[in-house]
Amino acid sequence: MLNILRKRAQSPLIQGLVLVIAVVFIFWGFGGNQGNNRTAVATVNQVDIAYQDYVRAYKQATDNFRQQFGGQIPPALMEQMGIKQQVLGQLIQSELLRQGGEEIGIRVSDLMVQEKIKEMEVFQEEGHFSQQRYEDLLARNRMTPTVFENDLKSDLRTERVTTDIADFALVTDHEIDRWLAYSEExxxxxxxxxxxxxxxxxxxxxxxxxxxxxxxxxxxxRSEPKIRLKYLVFNLDDSMEQAQPDEEEIRALYESRKESYQQPEQRHARHILLKTNEGDTEAVRAEKKKKAEEVLALARKEESDFSTLAQEYSEGPTKDKGGDLGFFSKGQMVPPAFNQAVFSLQPGEISEVVETQFGYHIIKLEEIRPASVRTFEQVKDNLAVTLKKQNAKDLAFKNVTKAYEGIMRSGSLEKYSQEGETEILTSDYFARSDVPEEIINDPKFLNVAFSLKKGELSSIVETSEGYAILFVDDIQKPELPELxxxxxxxxxxxxxxxxxxxxxxxxxxxxxxxxxxxxxxxxxxxxxxxxxxxxxxxxxxxxxxxxxxxxxxxxxxxxxxxxxxxxxxxxxxxxxxxxxxxxxxxxIGDAKADEAKRNEAKEKLLASARKELVGSWVAGLQARSTIATNDSLLK
Structure with missing residues (x-):
């Protein structure tokens, strides 16, 4: 989580430039296993990258991927995605940027790191930095201040170096003319x-x-292979009647999850936005601000309706809804200035003109929803359902385990079936693409079924409906048909x-x-x-x-x-x-387009020029560097 928060401190421009750097490394590669230090995953110009730094970075990367994919990622997919190599590449990139930055006189002081931490809203209480909250959040994420601050320092250094290099990029009027002639054709x-x-x-x-x-x-x-199965099924539904939790179990689950039921204070606000763009001149911005102040004066009149004014003057996406932003908690709004203004107002109050990267805002606070904790009674029924499903799953697993042990003791599924404790189901022949209705059409079930050899018994297979044990009774091999x-x-x-x-x-x-x-x-x-x-x-x-x-x-x-x-x-x-x-x-495209279109074209070309310039600079750093990796430590 904290790794994501650090990344949010970077602008989209910097994130784009860092992506270019990553691409450079993917295509250029590194040196072989030439380092002398067996405890370092890589050496960059005789500077070691410690194994423990790699382990920590790898854990952060895999945690982030799991969050993005909603849970577990199979090891084979992790290998296919090349996460180990990506993490190593990022560490080498960071060290190259540090060395390159020092060469051109760019450094990040401890004071700059401290100031950045104080600005991060996640560590603030009532708008001010809280040392206790800072330490508590880091401890909750199993991270020490030293480790976090070193990581943040690396991020800030990357941001400064890439920004300073990118600032050398230039776009001429001739290039803009050519681009407009091309893109507007x-x-x-x-x-x-x-x-x-x-x-x-x-x-x-x-x-x-x-x-x-x-x-x-x-x-x-050519026909598909077909199999005939004998199998045992232990569905969760069959265990539901015995799985009803009692009040004590439900309350214990509530207490273990109580922290997740805390609802932070939320505020309902509306706003009027007068938009600005990154390429706007000072005159344009001054005109927008003047207009915002005029609208603010109208909003503060007793007879005014803020919603109607938003529909008339706002240039934001909520214009048609009267500027309604709904309820949101502290920190949800991206611009810090906007967030700070909202949480300093009382219901009915209207802010001064607030400037963010999106333009000039006028904000009205409609309502405050105080912080609260959902009570046991409010969540009791949902918890009961959760526990019932978990209990049913536990019972089904207990039964399938007992059956599997019985098969092992009996020596075969056939002998176990003679004992008659559990019904053995038998299928007709079927192909993977034509699964009969009575067969569990679950990828895990079918993957196991079609991977077994004739006469082979599976291990316990977990499916979306419960558990199963499979035995391939026979296999029909694929055949080439006659016309x-x-x-x-x-x-x-x-x-x-x-x-x-x-x-x-x-x-x-x-x-x-x-x-x-x-x-x-x-x-x-x-x-x-x-x-x-x-x-x-x-x-x-x-x-x-x-x-x-x-x-x-x-x-x-x-x-x-x-x-x-x-x-x-x-x-x-x-x-x-x-x-x-x-x-x-x-x-042919209009090379003499209006100012707004020319500015838009300039920004696109400038973004491309910045990426190309930073990419070339990093490629140059790598070309004249000695980089060795210790791939044996990546296993």
């Missing part, structure tokens, strides 16, 4: 779509040709395949006619069955495609066309359809 298309499905009635099935086609595609029709047994499906597939070929041929012929006639429309007019020629509106490169528009791929192909070329050289196949198109007209 528009084309109008004439296009025809030939669907394979429209040619299916033209396909004639000849038995000899169908047999030849089937022989080439025969592997596509006669699958002819209906083969004929349907053959028809679709040949219809697609016919559509492709028709597209090629129409394209040749179009080039000869000089236009797509004239070529279509010569056909007996005329496909529709669709004319689009003017489209830009970022047009989404789809509904009421040609496919996005077709739009992109249009923009790839040379300016002097009108008709595409080849049909464009998208799925089972072929498209022919011609660029009817082009309009």
């Amino acid at each position: 528009e084309i109008q298309l004439h296009y025809v779509q030939l669907n394979a499905a429209d040619f299916e009635d033209k396909v004639v099935i000849e038995e000899e040709e169908l047999a030849t086609w089937f022989a080439a595609k025969k592997e596509n029709y 006669a047994t699958v002819r209906e499906q083969v004929a349907a597939d053959y028809t679709k395949d040949k219809a697609e070929e016919l559509a492709g041929t028709a597209a090629e012929e129409l394209l040749a006619a179009s080039n000869e006639q000089g236009s797509l429309q004239q070529a279509v007019n010569e056909l007996e069955n005329k496909p529709e020629v669709t004319t689009t509106d003017f489209l830009q490169r970022n047009a989404p495609g789809g509904k009421d528009l040609p496919p996005k791929q077709l739009i992109q192909e249009g923009f790839k066309m040379p300016w002097k070329q009108k008709t595409a050289q080849t049909p464009v196949q998208i799925g089972a359809s072929y498209y022919l198109f011609e660029v009817a007209e082009r309009r």
Whole structure:
């Protein structure tokens, strides 16, 4: 949790730049196992990265991934995601940035770290830093102040170095002109779509040709393996009647979770936002602030309605709701200044103009909902359901364990079945893609079932419904069928395949006619069955495609066309359809766009230039550094 809080202190720009650095390391890699220190996971220019630092960083990374994925992550997936290598790369990156920052005179003092901690709302009480809260939160997260402050210092150093390097990036007016001319370019298309499905009635099935086609595609029709199971099922529902918890159990669970039922104080507020952008000039910002002060004066008049004013003047997303932000607790609002203003007001009060990165806010506090703790009676029923399910699961596990031990003592499932203590179920043969209704259609159950060999008994399998024990009684191996047994499906597939070929041929012929006639429309007019020629509106490169528009791929192909070329050289196949198109007209982008659009373009280009500059700088650091890793410690 605290690791996430540290990251929130960084701006989106810095997070984007750090991502670029990570990509650099992914593609550049590191040196081999050349370090002399066996207790270090890596050495960067003779500076060791300690194993314990790697272990702590790895734990933080895996905890974060588990939170994102809502629980456990299989070890195989963790390995596939390369988390160990990612963590090592980040540690090496941090050390390189520290060394590179020192070379150019960038350092982070302990005082800067302390000031940053004091600004973090999570460590504040009533708007002021609390040493006791700071220590308690760190202890709750099994972290010492020294470790936390070192981590934060590393984050701040990364932020300062990347910011200082990125600040050297420049974007010229000529680059903005070129970008606007490119991004604002528009084309109008004439296009025809030939669907394979429209040619299916033209396909004639000849038995000899169908047999030849089937022989080439025969592997596509190989049957799936089928298994026949004997199995025992222990469903949670069967244990529910015996699983009802008593009052004492429910109360004990409530006491163990009592802290989670604490509701912090919440406040209901409305706001009016006069938006600003990062590239706005001082004059623009001053005008916005002046307007906000005028609106504030209107809001403070006795007869004024704040909700109506918000609908009229606010430029934020809650405008249509009268600026209503609903209830929220302290720290939920991202801008600290906004959060601090709300929690300093009393119901009915209106704030001064509050400036944040989003613009100028006028805030009205509507209501305060005091901190509270949900009582036992309020959560009793939900806790009872939770306990009942857990008790049922425990009982089911107890029963399946007893059965499994019985099978082991008996020596086989067959001998155990003769004792008659538990019903043994038997399935018919079934394939993975065609599971009978009576079989548990659960991935865990099926994964185990189809991984066992004939005559093999599974271990205890946990499913979404309870537990099971499986025994594969028999396996039918996959078979290549004869044409006669699958002819209906083969004929349907053959028809679709040949219809697609016919559509492709028709597209090629129409394209040749179009080039000869000089236009797509004239070529279509010569056909007996005329496909529709669709004319689009003017489209830009970022047009989404789809509904009421040609496919996005077709739009992109249009923009790839040379300016002097009108008709595409080849049909464009998208799925089972072929498209022919011609660029009817082009309009170059307006390089002399209004100031707002030019500023937006400048910010995009500047962000790209910053990333490229930081990435190049880090790549340069790595290229002239000696980096050795001790991969044996990553296991």
